[in-house]
Amino acid sequence: MQFEQKELVLAARPRGLHLVTRDIVAQLPTLSGFQQGMCHLLLLHTSAALTINENASPEVAADLADDLDRLVPDGRPGYRHTIEGPDDMAAHTKTTLAGSALMIPVRKGALWLGTWQGIFLCEFRNDAPRRHIAATLFGP
DSSP: OEEEEEEEEEOOOOSEEEEOHHHHHHTOGGGGGOSEEEEEEEEOOSSEEEEEEEOSOHHHHHHHHHHHHHHSOTTOTTOSOOTTOTTHHHHHHHHHHHOSEEEEEEETTEEOOOTTEEEEEEEOOTTOOOEEEEEEEEEO
C-alpha cells in the first residue's frame, strides 16, 4: 500500500464558494503515480467547508452561497458565541451543514470526479485567512 500525506494551502478568498480543484491537484504532484486509490481531504478550519458540486456554471456556486446565507444568517439573535464577530457562529453552523472532509476516488493518476463536478472551498467568513487542507493519498 502506498501512502502520501501533505498539507495544502489555499490562498485567502472572499466570502462565497470557490472552485479549487486545480489548486488542490497542483499541490499533489504525486497524484499521477496512483493508478487507483483514494484521496482524503480534511479542511483544517471550523468556519469554512469543502464540497463537491457543479463546476460548469458559476451561477450554481453563487446560488448555493446565497441559499446558505438565507438558511443561516449572520448575527442571529440568541447566538452565545459572538466574540469573533457576527459572521463567526453562522460560519460554524454552515461548516457543520456542508462538511469539512471529502473522500474522492483516484483513477488513472487523477481525481475521479464526474464530468460537471469540482471541489469547492465554501468560505463563510468576511475576512478569511489562507485555508489549510490535510491531504492523504493512498492506494495499492
